[in-house]
Each structure stands twice: as C-alpha cells, then as structure tokens.
Amino acid sequence: MKHQSRYRKTGAPxxxxxxxxxxxxxxxxNRILAAARPLFAEYGFNGTSxxxxxxxxxxxxxxxxxxxxxxxxxxxxxxQEIVGPLAPRIEWFTRGDVAPLDKIERIVRAVFxxxxxxxxxxxxxVREMASGRTPSGPIVQAMGRALPAMAGVIAxxxxxxxxxxxxxxxxxxxxxxxxxxxxxxxxxxxxxxGVDANDPAVHARIVEHAVTVVRAALEQR
Amino acid sequence: MKHQSRYRKTGAPxxxxxxxxxxxxxxxxNRILAAARPLFAEYGFNGTSxxxxxxxxxxxxxxxxxxxxxxxxxxxxxxQEIVGPLAPRIEWFTRGDVAPLDKIERIVRAVFxxxxxxxxxxxxxVREMASGRTPSGPIVQAMGRALPAMAGVIAxxxxxxxxxxxxxxxxxxxxxxxxxxxxxxxxxxxxxxGVDANDPAVHARIVEHAVTVVRAALEQR
DNA sequence: TTGACAGTCATACGTTCGTTTGATATCATA
DNA sequence: TATGATATCAAACGAACGTATGACTGTCAA
Numbered sequence: 001m002k003h004q005s006r007y008r009k010t011g012a013p014x015x016x017x018x019x020x021x022x023x024x025x026x027x028x029x030n031r032i033l034a035a036a037r038p039l040f041a042e043y044g045f046n047g048t049s050x051x052x053x054x055x056x057x058x059x060x061x062x063x064x065x066x067x068x069x070x071x072x073x074x075x076x077x078x079x080q081e082i083v084g085p086l087a088p089r090i091e092w093f094t095r096g097d098v099a100p101l102d103k104i105e106r107i108v109r110a111v112f113x114x115x116x117x118x119x120x121x122x123x124x125x126v127r128e129m130a131s132g133r134t135p136s137g138p139i140v141q142a143m144g145r146a147l148p149a150m151a152g153v154i155a156x157x158x159x160x161x162x163x164x165x166x167x168x169x170x171x172x173x174x175x176x177x178x179x180x181x182x183x184x185x186x187x188x189x190x191x192x193x194g195v196d197a198n199d200p201a202v203h204a205r206i207v208e209h210a211v212t213v214v215r216a217a218l219e220q221r
Numbered sequence: 222m223k224h225q226s227r228y229r230k231t232g233a234p235x236x237x238x239x240x241x242x243x244x245x246x247x248x249x250x251n252r253i254l255a256a257a258r259p260l261f262a263e264y265g266f267n268g269t270s271x272x273x274x275x276x277x278x279x280x281x282x283x284x285x286x287x288x289x290x291x292x293x294x295x296x297x298x299x300x301q302e303i304v305g306p307l308a309p310r311i312e313w314f315t316r317g318d319v320a321p322l323d324k325i326e327r328i329v330r331a332v333f334x335x336x337x338x339x340x341x342x343x344x345x346x347v348r349e350m351a352s353g354r355t356p357s358g359p360i361v362q363a364m365g366r367a368l369p370a371m372a373g374v375i376a377x378x379x380x381x382x383x384x385x386x387x388x389x390x391x392x393x394x395x396x397x398x399x400x401x402x403x404x405x406x407x408x409x410x411x412x413x414x415g416v417d418a419n420d421p422a423v424h425a426r427i428v429e430h431a432v433t434v435v436r437a438a439l440e441q442r
Numbered sequence: 443t444t445g446a447c448a449g450t451c452a453t454a455c456g457t458t459c460g461t462t463t464g465a466t467a468t469c470a471t472a
Numbered sequence: 473t474a475t476g477a478t479a480t481c482a483a484a485c486g487a488a489c490g491t492a493t494g495a496c497t498g499t500c501a502a
Contacts, residue, residue: 041351041353042351042352042353042354043267043352044265044267044268044348044351044352045268046264046265046267046268047265047266047267122351123351123352123353126347126348126350126351126405127265127347127348127351129347129405129406129408129409130262130263130265130343130344130347130348130351130405131263131264131265131344132262132263132344132408133263133408134412135409143409147413164433164437166430166433166434167426167430169410169413169414170403170410170426170427170430171430171434173402173403173406173410174399174402174403174430174431174434176402177398177399177401177402177403178395178398180398180402181394181395181397181398181401181402182391182394182395182398184347184350184351185350185394187350187353187354188350188356188364189390189391189394191355192368192390193390205388205391206391209387209388209391209392209395210395212385212387213387213392213395213438214438216385216437216438216439216440217434217435217437217438218437219437221442
C-alpha cells in the first residue's frame with residue numbers, strides 16, 4: 001500500500017523486486033532463501049528437508065531455526081518474496097486511461113515478466129491451489145487484490161462493449177490460466193517440441209501466443 | 222489400445238471407468254486406493270503417510286506393503302486409475318466427420334466430465350507438472366497421446382481456415398489450461414463468489430464458460 | 443483331516459525428520 | 473580490556489517415517 005501510492009505519483013510501475021538491493025546480498029538468511037526456492041518448487045514443502053536446504057545453501061543446519069524460527073515460517077517468507085510484488089504491479093496496470101483490453105494485455109505481459117524473474121512462481125502457486133484448503137497468507141493476499149482488480153477492468157470493458165459478456169471473475173481466471181499453465185508445462189512443451197525451455201526466444205514466443213489467445217478469448221465481436 | 226479398437230467398432234465413446242464394476246468393490250486393495258486418492262491430492266505424496274492412508278481406509282498398516290509393495294507403487298497405481306481412462310476418450314473425439322472446432326469443444330466437455338468423476342485429477346496433474354522433472358509414467362503416457370491428438374485436430378482446423386494460425390501444441394495447452402486451471406482454483410472461486418464449489422449448477426456454469434472461451438480463443442475470424 | 447495358500451494382524455527395525463541445546467566466534471561499545 | 477549482543481557451529485532430542493517380520497485366521501482342494 002505504501003509502495004502503491006508512491007508509484008502512482010511517480011507514474012512508474014512498481015519495481016519487480018524493490019528489496020533486491022538491500023536484501024539480495026549473500027547473507028546466511030538470503031543464502032537460505034535462495035537455496036530453498038528451487039527445492040520447495042520442485043519437491044514441495046514436505047518433500048524438502050531443512051537439511052536439504054541448509055546443505056544446498058552451505059550453511060549450518062541450525063541457521064534456519066535462528067533466522068526463520070521454523071521451516072514453515074521460512075516457507076512463508078519465501079512465498080511472500082515470490083508472490084508479494086505481483087499484486088501491486090497488476091493493480092498499477094488496471095489504472096490509467098487505457099482501453100480495457102489493452103490493460104489486460106499489459107497485465108498478462110507483466111505476469112510473464114514476473115514469472116521470468118521468478119521461474120518457480122507457477123509451481124508455488126499451483127501447489128498451494130492443489131491442496132484444496134485455503135492457500136497460505138501471501139497467496140490469499142495476492143489473489144485477493146489481483147482478482148478483483150482484473151475483474152473490474154473486464155467489467156468496465158464489458159460496459160464499453162469491448163469485452164464479451166460473462167462472469168468477470170471466471171474471465172479473469174481464464175486469463176491468468178494462460179501464463180501460469182503455459183509456464184507450468186513449459187518443460188513438457190520443450191521436450192515435445194525439442195527446444196530449450198529456458199531459451200529467451202521460447203519465452204517470447206509463449207508470451208506472444210498467450211497475449212493472442214487472451215485477446216481473442218475476451219474480445220467482443 | 223484394446224479398448225480403443227473395440228470402441229471404434231461400436232461407435233460409442235470409451236466408458237469413463239471401464240473397471241469400476243470389477244474393481245470398485247470394498248476389498249482392502251480398493252479401500253486403500255479410495256482412501257489414498259483425496260489424501261495424495263490434498264497433501265501430496267510426501268505429505269501423506271502410509272499410516273494416514275491405512276487408518277483412513279480402516280485397514281492394517283501392512284496392507285499397503287502386501288497389495289502394492291511400496292508406497293510409490295500405490296501412488297502410481299492410483300495415478301493410472303485417475304488419468305488412464307482420459308487419453309482414450311480424448312482420442313476418440315478426435316476422430317469422425319465433425320468440424321475441428323466442434324471436436325475441440327467435445328474434448329473440453331469430455332475433460333470436464335472426467336474431472337467431475339475424478340475431482341482430484343487436476344491436483345494430481347499440476348503436482349506432477351510442478352516438479353519440473355519428467356512426470357510419472359501414467360502422466361507421460363496420457364499426455365503423449367492426448368497432446369498430439371488434439372494438436373492434429375487443431376492443425377486440421379487451421380488448414381480448413383476454421384482455426385486461427387499458431388503453434389498447435391501451444392493452442393492445445395491453452396485449451397487444456399481452461400478445465401484444469403478453472404477446476405484447480407474452483408475452491409478459491411467459490412469462496413470469492415460465495416457459492417458451493419460442489420454444486421452441479423456451478424460445475425455446469427464453469428463448463429459453459431470454458432467452452433465459450435476456448436471457442437473464441439481458437440476460432441478464425 | 444490335512445496341507446497349502448491368500449490375507450490380515452501387531453510389532454519392531456533402522457532411518458530421517460524438525461527442532462533444541464549449549465558451546466564458541468565475532469565485534470561494536472563502555 | 474571487559475561486556476553484551478549477534479551469529480554460527482556440532483551434537484543430540486524425541487517423533488514420525490517406510491518397510492520388514494513372523495504369527496495368526498480363514499478357505500478350499502486333496
């Protein structure tokens with residue numbers, strides 16, 4: 001919220017990682033976060049042991065207890081680091097004098113930008129969703145801000161006749177499904193297509209594909 | 222494969238659960254499978270203990286070792302039971318003298334049908350995908366059949382001028398993203414919208430929404 | 443009646459888990 | 473130089489884990 005009002009004044013979108021400069025150093029705490037990120041993403045919370053994390057980070061086993069108290073609080077801190085910056089960026093693109101469909105396109109591109117900077121984000125998101133229970137705090141907060149914001153843009157577009165009729169929330173989820181699902185399955189896609197999933201050209205192709213699909217799905221004709 | 226040729230002759234789509242009659246009884250083996258299903262879906266493989274499963278099933282701890290040898294083989298048997306019947310059904314709808322876009326719509330409806338009969342399927346799927354590694358055998362087999370089959374339908378539609386240009390594999394994934402992602406997030410949707418996620422009317426609304434979005438996304442104009 | 447077999451059971455094995463403990467190291471401040 | 477706060481370390485704790493073991497029960501053909 002503090003960031004939000006500041007950025008509105010400057011006219012620039014919120015930075016992708018506002019805290020990178022101050023917290024991105026190689027302190028023990030950050031080594032743990034950096035090591036835990038791909039492990040939690042690939043093996044899940046229960047499939048990753050504290051020993052896995054600390055040995056990957058090259059720190060002592062007790063460092064997790066000292067810096068994060070428990071494994072779960074480490075997980076939540078990491079989740080906040082991953083999904084926290086996304087909602088303000090989405091909200092920023094819902095404002096301004098831009099056609100609703102163009103706002104949605106910019107949001108989709110911003111989500112892809114965020115995913116490129118945080119390639120593990122889709123894995124964290126869908127693991128949280130798969131549980132069926134209420135997701136963890138950072139996810140609930142991010143979704144609670146992003147979903148209504150995007151649905152509002154879609155509803156405005158419907159009033160203007162630019163976006164097709166339909167439940168704005170469902171249309172929002174259909175939109176967000178594209179970056180999340182396409183990136184989640186990009187390993188399988190790359191294997192089928194015989195390309196490198198981390199190739200920037202592949203990323204760019206996926207982004208353009210998703211934008212085209214989303215615009216076609218929403219556009220009123 | 223055996224089923225497939227049989228069904229082609231009869232002209233009826235493959236049953237949703239061909240083995241339900243013979244294996245759906247309350248034997249210890251099936252009690253274990255039925256109890257493991259929601260537990261693996263909600264808590265994941267590592268988050269579910271053999272003791273969780275056997276006590277939920279009301280059977281002895283050793284029954285898993287006796288009937289499935291290991292926990293992982295139990296998981297794979299369950300995964301096969303969940304995703305195994307899907308690929309033949311998708312393949313069946315790719316055949317016949319039907320417009321490509323209508324084939325895709327029928328496939329989307331069939332996937333929703335399958336998900337309604339197996340509500341845990343999206344959770345199993347995305348957990349497998351989130352790992353980043355090659356998914357388990359049943360998933361690889363199902364995707365290896367469903368993806369090319371659907372991409373072929375889309376490519377045929379593109380040749381006819383009925384479906385927009387674009388990578389058929391990416392368009393297939395964008396299509397499958399709708400049922401999987403919408404059902405994965407249906408708990409959150411229901412909470413936001415204040416409705417019951419298991420209400421058949423909600424299911425029907427989601428299906429119609431997804432069909433509309435998919436047709437609009439693919440249709441050539 | 444007997445023997446073999448499929449299935450179920452309580453119990454225990456060795457390992458790994460998250461967390462805790464107490465000692466030690468580093469360093470700015472008094 | 474002393475002191476207190478911050479940080480790291482090896483070691484250990486009890487609990488929970490997946491799996492293995494051997495006894496027991498029922499069924500059915502010989």
